[in-house]
Amino acid sequence: MRFDLTDLQLFLHVAETGSITSGAERSHLALASASARLRGMEDVLGVPLLFRKPRGVEVTDAGRTLLHHARVVTQQMDRMRGDLGDYAKGLKGHLRLLCNTSAMMEFLPEALAGYMQAHPQVNIAVEERLSYDIVQAVTDGQADMGIIADTVASGNLQTFAFRDDQLVVVAAPGHAMTKTAQASAGKRSIAFEDILQHDFIGLAGDSALQQHIGEHAARLGQRLHYRLRLSSFDAICRMVESGIGIAVIPATAAARYKKTMAIRQWRLSDTWAMRRLLICVRQYDDLPAYARELVDTLRITPN
Numbered sequence: 001m002r003f004d005l006t007d008l009q010l011f012l013h014v015a016e017t018g019s020i021t022s023g024a025e026r027s028h029l030a031l032a033s034a035s036a037r038l039r040g041m042e043d044v045l046g047v048p049l050l051f052r053k054p055r056g057v058e059v060t061d062a063g064r065t066l067l068h069h070a071r072v073v074t075q076q077m078d079r080m081r082g083d084l085g086d087y088a089k090g091l092k093g094h095l096r097l098l099c100n101t102s103a104m105m106e107f108l109p110e111a112l113a114g115y116m117q118a119h120p121q122v123n124i125a126v127e128e129r130l131s132y133d134i135v136q137a138v139t140d141g142q143a144d145m146g147i148i149a150d151t152v153a154s155g156n157l158q159t160f161a162f163r164d165d166q167l168v169v170v171a172a173p174g175h176a177m178t179k180t181a182q183a184s185a186g187k188r189s190i191a192f193e194d195i196l197q198h199d200f201i202g203l204a205g206d207s208a209l210q211q212h213i214g215e216h217a218a219r220l221g222q223r224l225h226y227r228l229r230l231s232s233f234d235a236i237c238r239m240v241e242s243g244i245g246i247a248v249i250p251a252t253a254a255a256r257y258k259k260t261m262a263i264r265q266w267r268l269s270d271t272w273a274m275r276r277l278l279i280c281v282r283q284y285d286d287l288p289a290y291a292r293e294l295v296d297t298l299r300i301t302p303n
Contacts, residue, residue, distance in 0.1 A: 008070040018056040093122040093290040098134040099147035101209035102165045102250045115297045149275040159278040160299040166251040167273040168265045172243040189269040196222045199245040204229040
């Protein structure tokens with residue numbers, strides 16, 4: 001089965017306009033040439049891709065499948081042209097880095113700042129994912145490197161220590177959870193299952209951290225009740241301070257906001273809540289020099 005980009009773009013244009021004539025015009029092809037290409041695609045596949053009607057065409061089920069893949073391929077080609085165009089403008093490197101919520105919001109901004117200043121001709125695309133999704137993406141070559149929690153198996157990837165990430169629960173001084181915790185003199189940690197009855201405040205969107213916390217609640221047969229979802233740990237802690245709910249956030253964020261907000265924190269005693277974040281790559285020695293330099297910048301150097 002061989003379709004070239006002209007075939008795929010023609011099919012996209014025909015599907016979008018509902019007309020072979022209009023699709024041919026958009027593709028800058030003569031009508032006869034466009035019709036021959038479409039027939040040739042159908043002959044190769046052995047199924048019709050279009051229902052031809054007196055006033056246009058409709059895509060068949062097989063055509064809808066081809067349409068999906070055609071969009072993926074053309075989008076990838078557009079991204080490739082853009083990336084290669086950047087090289088023509090002087091860009092020397094492009095990296096795709098996947099990381100979990102804590103790495104993205106708490107540690108990476110400061111860690112990347114010096115590297116980006118020292119490497120003005122390198123672009124980095126950072127995307128948030130769950131740790132086990134990151135492992136799969138790096139293994140499959142869909143990303144150059146990732147930052148994952150050591151609570152997931154890294155498979156055959158090489159890993160390097162990045163940061164420690166303790167999850168804590170924060171609450172307002174007058175919140176019911178605070179009063180319960182204070183009743184236990186000297187108690188500085190609390191089990192996750194002991195806070196599930198309270199209302200939560202969490203991150204908005206498809207946050208990897210919220211998915212991670214939700215999965216552990218599900219393992220306990222519970223479902224978290226979120227009264228509010230916000231875009232940052234700062235906003236979350238401000239709402240926690242008001243007393244409307246509690247939140248599970250990285251200890252680094254809690255320590256920062258405790259300085260200016262009336263909130264209390266307790267370490268989660270569950271083993272999954274104390275995580276070491278790891279940089280993962282397929283093979284360090286196979287990375288281009290600028291990518292190895294990024295790993296070396298981010299990793300914790302043993303004393």
